[in-house]
Amino acid sequence: MDRTEVERLLLKEGFTGKEVLALRQHAEKEGYPYYWLLSQLKKRFIVSVIIIMILLLGWVFTACNGTQQNLVSYSVTLLIGVVILYIFMPLKPAYKAYKFMKKSGHLLKLH
Numbered sequence: 001m002d003r004t005e006v007e008r009l010l011l012k013e014g015f016t017g018k019e020v021l022a023l024r025q026h027a028e029k030e031g032y033p034y035y036w037l038l039s040q041l042k043k044r045f046i047v048s049v050i051i052i053m054i055l056l057l058g059w060v061f062t063a064c065n066g067t068q069q070n071l072v073s074y075s076v077t078l079l080i081g082v083v084i085l086y087i088f089m090p091l092k093p094a095y096k097a098y099k100f101m102k103k104s105g106h107l108l109k110l111h
Contacts, residue, residue: 041097
């Protein structure tokens with residue numbers, strides 16, 4: 001499967017033209033295949049979900065066992081943590097890569 005076919009498949013599966021362009025730029029600049037780039041995005045998505053779950057579990061624990069002051073403090077921390085996570089990990093393309101790799105990743109691995 002050549003680069004054009006992969007990009008067409010990505011567009012068909014929900015990636016925007018801008019996201020495909022960013023992937024192409026990374027692939028050309030770093031010399032990595034699309035499969036590797038998409039698998040890295042998938043891993044980032046999984047890590048992001050784990051981090052968000054840990055933060056939410058901490059918030060629930062604080063809501064059940066802490067004072068109102070603790071809850072407000074943790075809520076601010078949670079908000080800042082999620083914003084930082086959103087800035088440093090591209091959640092939207094990472095989610096699309098996660099879905100794509102689960103559904104069609106085998107097509108890229110074969111070629």
